Amino acid sequence: MRAARYHARGDVRIEDVPTPDLRPGTVAIDVAWCGICGTDLHEFLEGPIFIPPPGSPHPVSGEEAPIVMGHEFSGTISAVGEGVDDLSVGDAVVVEPYIIRDDVDTSPGQPYQLSPDMNFIGLGGHGGGLSERVVVQRRWVHPVGDVPLDQAALIEPLSVGHHAFMRSGASAGDVALVGGAGPIGLLLSALLTAQGLTVIITEVSAARKAKAVETKVAEHVLDPTEGNVADRVRELTGGRGADVCFECTSVNAVLDTLIDAVRPGGVIVNVSIWGHPATLDMVKLVLKEIDLRGTIAYAGDHPATIELVRSGKVDLAPFITARIPLEDLVPQGFETLIHHNDTQVKILVHP
Structure with a gap:
């Protein structure tokens, strides 16, 4: 089968690779769509980061570069x-693309x-969504019902x-400032809006500002080249400031x-x-008693996320801006994207 x-670094090839074998306790999926993630771009430009380099195989997958890429994908069970x-053949599904030791407890709340x-998966081994077929453990497979498969490919980043929303502790009525209107920033803003938060976005790209306005994921879209964003946020909140902020750019000026x-x-x-590495103004962090939290991926978030899409509270269609074949x-x-x-x-x- 064909796979990327x-x-x-800078060397991703479309090649013929063996089709993965079905094993007990696994599900074979014919991939329909796979999104290109910012993490994929980081690997291409700066990696290997998550991808295990030659000579250093991953301790769980046992694999090292070259690695099949792609972790934001949807497909049909074959x-x-x-x-x-x-689960049954023909079911539309998405994958929670983890590589984790078999003895790790993945029950709710863990x-x-x-x-x-x-x-x-798609970074550390076990195949990936930038291929024709993938075989994964049952515990990582989530049915999506009637969600169109192209939109379903965005459930992973959503x-x-x-x-991130759950980590923040924010709730309906809070004011959120989202730094960056890239894919994660826009999808996060859509989710925050669906949860009843007032969302403000800061972004410099004209196209991404326009997409934020078009999709109505934020009440205010601010451009830092046109004025001081923090001052404007305080104006919009009666001098108080945002209750919660989300950094979605890995740009130090945005964090500041x-x-x-x-x-x-x-x-x-x-x-x-x-x-x-990032720099941080520790004086402001201390004097304002800011709580700075990290977040990585998800844990038990897929069912609730899928329900937000199935219920119509989040519409993923407007965020898909291009579709290309694997060869391109x-x-x-x-x-x-670079x-x-x-x-x-x-x-x-x-x-």
């Missing part, structure tokens, strides 16, 4: 392994995303937003803005993956 494999009796040696804009005693959640992954996918990221929000790949 990461060999080294076969179920022995012991799987609650922080399995923090377990030792955690990694992701689950990232859901987990959030520290300035959050109210005393407020919460900042870092959602983005940083490929470089690098020139029309990676290169576009050099012309203001022209796209989410590019989907059809393997």
